[in-house]
Amino acid sequence: RSIHVDSPPSVPSLTTSYVHGTSSVSLLYQTVGQRLDSTVQRWPEREAVVCxxxxxxxxFSQFQQDVDKAAAGLLALGLRPGDRLGVWGPNMYEWILFQFATAKAGIILVSLNTAYQANEVEFALKKVQNATDVAFKSHSLTSLTQS
Structure with a gap:
């Protein structure tokens, strides 16, 4: 599905990364976590993620369980809503899981490109005043979602 914009934004003078354009399509006033929960209610047994x-x-039901466990785990580690979490890893299930888990926990996800050199990672993390970093060493979902 694509995003429909009736008119492009005017030339903005921004101090943040927010740009506003007009559209006939209404926004959904739900968080990512709320949207996942409502999708699970509608289609619990439909496939949500295939890697x-x-x-x-x-x-969707299994994915929600994984997301809830990962979000709870992040909070149990001491991260709080508004904290930043740098995630460095390849395209894999755990990356998708952390994208949703951080959103559900209110944690700001900082995506780090795996092609970055050490100095680029250091610059990016300093720029966002990062609190915590995660790098995926293995493809073990079990270790990430265990309570």
Missing amino acids: VQDGIRRT
């Missing part, structure tokens, strides 16, 4: 290279398939 062919890792042999992982999750329904």
Whole structure:
């Protein structure tokens, strides 16, 4: 599905990364976590995520359980809503999981490109005043979602 914009934004003078354009499509006033929960209510057994290279398939219900466990784990580690979490890893299930888990916990996800050199990672983390970093060493979902 694509985003429809009736008119492009005027030339903005921004101090933040927010740009506003007009559209006939209404925004959903829900958080990512709320949207996932409502999707699970509608289609609990539909496939939500398929990672062919890792042999992982999750329904919306299974994905929600993984997200809730990961979000709770991040909060149990001492992260709080508004904290920043730098995530460095390849395209894999755990990356998708952390994208949703951080949103559900109110933590700001800082995506780090795996092609970055050490000095680029250091610059990015200093720029966002990062609190915590995560790098995926393995493809082990079990270790990430255990309570």
